[in-house]
Amino acid sequence: MTHDRAPTLDDVARAAGVHKATASRALNPATRDQVRAETARRITVAARRLGYVPNTIARGLRTSRTAAVGVLIPDLTNPLFPPIVRGIQDRLEQNGYTALLVNTDGDEARERAEFAALRSRRVEGFIVATARRRHPLLTEAVREQISFVTVNRSVELPGVPAVVGDDADGVTQAVAHLRSLGHTRIAHLAGPQDLSTGAVRLRAFQHAAPSSPVVECAAYTEAAGRTAAGHLFEHFADTTAIVAGNDLIALGALAVICARGRSCPRDVSVVGYNDMPFADRFRPPLTTVHVPHHEMGAQGAQLLLERLRDPGSPARTVLLPARLTVRGSTAPVR
Amino acid sequence: MTHDRAPTLDDVARAAGVHKATASRALNPATRDQVRAETARRITVAARRLGYVPNTIARGLRTSRTAAVGVLIPDLTNPLFPPIVRGIQDRLEQNGYTALLVNTDGDEARERAEFAALRSRRVEGFIVATARRRHPLLTEAVREQISFVTVNRSVELPGVPAVVGDDADGVTQAVAHLRSLGHTRIAHLAGPQDLSTGAVRLRAFQHAAPSSPVVECAAYTEAAGRTAAGHLFEHFADTTAIVAGNDLIALGALAVICARGRSCPRDVSVVGYNDMPFADRFRPPLTTVHVPHHEMGAQGAQLLLERLRDPGSPARTVLLPARLTVRGSTAPVR
Incomplete structure (x- = not known):
């Protein structure tokens, strides 16, 4: 990988047995598809083997790409x-x-x-x-x-x-799941309403569970979830199930349930949203809506x-x- | 934020009440420290207010930065x-x-x-x-x-x-903690030995707990931790405490302990490494070495x-x- 001089485009073209213009096209992401795939691959391999470093910046100026x-x-x-x-x-x-x-x-x-x-x-x-x-x-x-x-x-x-x-469908599935478990006093800890995810999920919840309690969280954070869950239980102490705006809000709700001497899922069921990494390792493992x-x-x-x-x-x-x-x-x- | 023409460096200099060369220096990260901090701030604010967009690429070519x-x-x-x-x-x-x-x-x-x-x-x-x-x-x-x-x-x-x-100190603290809880049959699920973290942590473990069992994991992953913990319990079934190479290996060990019908921390204590996000929410909440x-x-x-x-x-x-x-x-x- 060391050279007496830096390898040039000519060196790459010679090593790959192609014209210099072809080598140039193959090594430029913007024009690569003008070269046959097999040829482009051969040129790329030759460039790597030689340690050729194209000047992407100069290219940026010439092509504005x-x-x-x-x-x-x-x-x-x-x-x-x-x-x-x-x-x-x-x-x-x-x-x-x-x-x-x-x-x-x-x-x-x-x-x-x-x-x-x-x-x-x-x-x-x-x-x-x-x-x-x-x-x-x-x-x-x-x-x-x-x-x-x-x-x-x-x-x-x-x-x-x-x-x-598909946030509307995700929330609809969450509510249907809680209903199938016999829950009727279901509440929503909604995400911020200036974000499309917060608005779409809330609308779907209100459609699936009309006249149910809703508390809006100031942010998609554990702290905001804790605050909102506190308000919820103050006013609707008989809530048995929560659809949280996302998994972090769900974690905040779990902390409040625990702090009130109650237990999830025995006293209150909680559904999160996103299926964040390691949600399956939480205590309890979180039921949530998976998003790819x-x-x-x-x-x-x-x-x-x-x-x-x-x-x-x-x-x-x-x-x-x-x-x-x-x-x-x-x-x-x- | 809309203009009849794109704002120039002259516009910025005029708005900030400085010479054009000063404005140029202040807006270039490589030369910013040649301008008084207060002046540089005034120029930056003026540039933002006007929506001035310096051509970083052209600058890159001129200064090779x-x-x-x-x-x-x-x-x-x-x-x-x-x-x-x-x-x-x-x-x-x-x-x-x-x-x-x-x-x-x-x-x-x-x-x-x-x-x-x-x-x-x-x-x-x-x-x-x-x-x-x-x-x-x-x-x-x-x-x-x-x-x-x-x-x-x-x-x-x-x-x-x-x-x-300070991996050596972290592992030393982990072993001392387990000893203070009365553990004597302590094992290490070591990280890959081609990485400095794996090698330093293993050396510190062997120093703190000489002649204790060690199984090397093929990677810093939950799957590798599961495999290694399986080997460990096959040969050293009486192990009561594990120092894991990192938190993911610890999660693998927890899964194996559970699959063998045993319980953490009742039967086996586990210490992770890194204090990864949400380690406090795992089941059980993970004792681990925090790294900033x-x-x-x-x-x-x-x-x-x-x-x-x-x-x-x-x-x-x-x-x-x-x-x-x-x-x-x-x-x-x-």
Whole structure:
């Protein structure tokens, strides 16, 4: 892997037995599909063997393609996001693209600054997991014809591709499961209503269990779940089952049930949402609605890549199936 | 935020009341420290307010600085890595840098290809969380004078800065805790011995509990922990306490204890390593050695930034404190 001089594109072309122009096309993600797959593979192998380092930056200037995509997430340490990001990375990498990942911590000013910083790095488009239903920054992005897609949540704007879970169906399954166990006093600890997931899940709950108690959580966090569950039991002490807005809210509810000297699932059943990693190892193992997060990320990357290739293509919304996963936190009503 | 024309550096300089050259220096991460902090802040605020987008790529070509750093991790969905990555991102961002993150899945060929791809994107250096004790790619990187630091694990090469946990002290605390509960038949399910963490923890265990059983796990995974715990109980059925190489191995051991009709902590105590997110919510809540992973990432980014500013600076190893966190998976010997 050491050389007297850095290997050039000529060296790669010679080693692969192709024309220099062909080698150049094969080594550029934007033009790779103009070369036969077998030939492209031979050129890539030769380039790797020689330790050839194309200057992607210079290429970026010449073709205005950086093969980089900005990814906005709330917080990588929220267990929901690593599988989504991994799905995005895997699909982008297959296409020679890379992700520039930023955390916004739900802070609008920070999101705006990060978005501008990513644009200054000339990303070709964005994958946005921080969408709020009304989102001034995304409204401006649509106006400026910046390519982006949303994942997990959607924004209330026409023409924006999105990959989301089938939240309405997931909540409907959760309520049906609790009813089948004999529960009639079912409550919802709803997610924030400025997010599409919070709004869709609440609407589905109200449809499946009309006139049932609902407490809105300030955030999708364990702490917010604890606060909301406290309010719930103050006013509806006879609640026997809870549909939580997500798994972290469910964890907050479990803590409150325990603190009140009651037990899950003996006294109160709890259903989470997302099936976050290790939900099966919690005490009790959490009944929850599984969402295919890796697939969600991969599909989001796919939609964006299609958008970049053909900016005029119609905006699709991909709805991924939700699947209730029954574990130890739900039981027949006493 | 909309303009008739894109704002220029002149506009920013005028808005901030400074010379154009000063504005340029303040907006470039590589030269920001040549401008007074208060002035730099005023210029940055003006640039954000105007929506000024510097062309980082063009700057990259002129100064050969991309303000980008490659980050190699095994797998983002392993719960150990999101806090480390978040620490890296936070510190890089404070300095105007961005991380290009890749997953290697422990595959040497893939790591090599990703490393080459990141070099082609002209990253200024690397933060490596995939280090093996002997690592041909990193040996070549040292020879080629590529700037990099390792985090969590170290490589057996001189002159490579590293940020690691104090694994020897952590294991020593774990064994002392089990002894204080009266345990004498203590075993170690060791991590892979080609990784520094696996080797250092095993050596510390053998020092603290000489002639005790050790089974090496093929990987830091729950499945490998299950296999190793199976072997352990076949040969040493009277084991009353286990020091696991990490928390995932501990989860594998817990599954085996349960499958053999025994109970943790009543029959067997288990100590994990890392204090991964939600370890306190497991059944039973896991006694484990806490490692400050966010800090580890932040310090790793700091070491690399220092290295980039002054390539001749001596290579430091930063050892972060380990802290035993006692929960429900350890109890007095019966």
